[in-house]
Amino acid sequence: MDKILIVSAKLPNDTTDLDGGTSTVRQFLQDLSEAYIIDYLFYDVFEICPVSVPKEINKLFVKNGTDLNYIDGTAIDCENKFISRVKKADLISRDIATLIDSYKLCIVIHCSMSMKLQDYLNNKQLEKIILLPMFLTPSYVLSGDTVPEEYTKQEKRILDVVNCIITPSYMEFEQLKEVYNVCENKIHIIPRSIGEFCGNIKKIKNKACVNICYIAAFRRQKNIMDSIRCIEKISKRTIHCHLYIVGPIHQQVIYDECIKYILENNLSDYITIMNSITSSNLKELYQKMDIAISTSNCETFGRSIFEGMAMGIPTIVFERLTAVKVMLKDNKGIYFSKDVEDMVRMINEIVENDLLYNTMSKSALEVATEFSEERQKRLLIQLLKNVINETEND
Numbered sequence: 001m002d003k004i005l006i007v008s009a010k011l012p013n014d015t016t017d018l019d020g021g022t023s024t025v026r027q028f029l030q031d032l033s034e035a036y037i038i039d040y041l042f043y044d045v046f047e048i049c050p051v052s053v054p055k056e057i058n059k060l061f062v063k064n065g066t067d068l069n070y071i072d073g074t075a076i077d078c079e080n081k082f083i084s085r086v087k088k089a090d091l092i093s094r095d096i097a098t099l100i101d102s103y104k105l106c107i108v109i110h111c112s113m114s115m116k117l118q119d120y121l122n123n124k125q126l127e128k129i130i131l132l133p134m135f136l137t138p139s140y141v142l143s144g145d146t147v148p149e150e151y152t153k154q155e156k157r158i159l160d161v162v163n164c165i166i167t168p169s170y171m172e173f174e175q176l177k178e179v180y181n182v183c184e185n186k187i188h189i190i191p192r193s194i195g196e197f198c199g200n201i202k203k204i205k206n207k208a209c210v211n212i213c214y215i216a217a218f219r220r221q222k223n224i225m226d227s228i229r230c231i232e233k234i235s236k237r238t239i240h241c242h243l244y245i246v247g248p249i250h251q252q253v254i255y256d257e258c259i260k261y262i263l264e265n266n267l268s269d270y271i272t273i274m275n276s277i278t279s280s281n282l283k284e285l286y287q288k289m290d291i292a293i294s295t296s297n298c299e300t301f302g303r304s305i306f307e308g309m310a311m312g313i314p315t316i317v318f319e320r321l322t323a324v325k326v327m328l329k330d331n332k333g334i335y336f337s338k339d340v341e342d343m344v345r346m347i348n349e350i351v352e353n354d355l356l357y358n359t360m361s362k363s364a365l366e367v368a369t370e371f372s373e374e375r376q377k378r379l380l381i382q383l384l385k386n387v388i389n390e391t392e393n394d
Contacts, residue, residue, distance in 0.1 A: 004106065006038060006039070010022040012054050021134055024132070027373070039099075061095075090120075096108075100125050106129050110135070111136060127390070165186055165187045169300055192303055196283070196373070199311035213245075216246075220254060225258055227293060228262060231267065233344045245258075248276065286311040292305070294318070314360035314364060316336075
């Protein structure tokens with residue numbers, strides 16, 4: 001079998017990490033391990049190695065990645081994470097350059113992990129690179145981050161020279177075309193799979209307490225404070241409800257602000273925060289939830305939104321999540337709200353209307369088929385075959 005190298009700062013066997021990047025590399029390993037021998041170049045951001053090596057990985061290369069860490073109080077602050085990534089790019093590129101000749105392809109997870117590659121690889125080697133941008137400057141800006149010009153410049157440089165880019169959504173496809181002038185022929189849309197999540201039609205009639213969940217890390221992008229304001233407004237109505245916020249602390253200042261607001265407004269009885277949960281326990285949590293929400297500022301895919309829907313949970317998100325809106329088209333299992341007030345109104349409406357609730361739940365379940373593991377695997381393997389053929393025929 002042909003050998004491929006995957007490069008990432010995510011550890012695929014960390015089942016407590018619900019981050020979309022971790023789920024993506026885990027699924028890529030599962031999808032590709034039957035057809036390829038996979039080696040994995042891992043940048044250890046949190047100094048968690050040594051660890052057991054996932055069975056899908058032939059060889060694990062571990063590098064110090066603490067300079068890439070932007071968790072408050074651990075390394076660099078969030079605004080400087082971009083400069084740190086640019087500085088680290090030369091080292092990552094040199095590491096890839098020493099290994100790449102042994103592989104048919106090299107899959108790089110996140111644009112920042114590929115910056116400067118053109119300074120270390122020749123054209124033949126660059127043809128082996130398959131890049132998953134994951135999150136680009138326009139998305140960071142929409143999320144509330146300030147992105148230095150140098151970072152965006154380095155994004156543009158590498159996007160210009162790689163021949164294959166995988167994106168999960170039409171929104172990022174448009175970013176690549178319109179903002180970075182990337183030729184659309186080298187951009188391939190392969191939505192992420194959420195196949196491990198599959199539930200049944202839910203019912204809410206005569207519920208003593210309505211359980212609402214928001215699966216999101218505590219960072220600026222996820223705008224968790226608005227979910228707290230939402231539950232605060234609902235708590236003042238006749239509906240008895242409880243919000244479960246599930247996700248790690250990526251920015252301590254955001255977490256502290258949320259805790260302060262909860263305590264100052266006497267919301268502790270209405271909110272449970274779970275910072276660590278395994279993917280299997282997450283599925284169990286979904287089974288107990290009645291409604292899922294997202295108050296995120298920006299998503300290039302929005303995995304947790306699709307996971308909740310696949311479990312049959314009626315879902316309400318902000319209408320600014322255009323990537324989600326385009327992918328779901330006319331699915332009636334999700335409602336796109338204008339603001340917090342509109343989200344509160346819709347929660348109240350579907351709780352009081354059993355027919356509407358059950359209709360949304362039934363429609364939400366369709367997501368499990370639309371974003372299946374089989375579909376992602378088929379598209380991914382075919383794309384890799386095509387890239388290998390092209391590189392060998394040049």
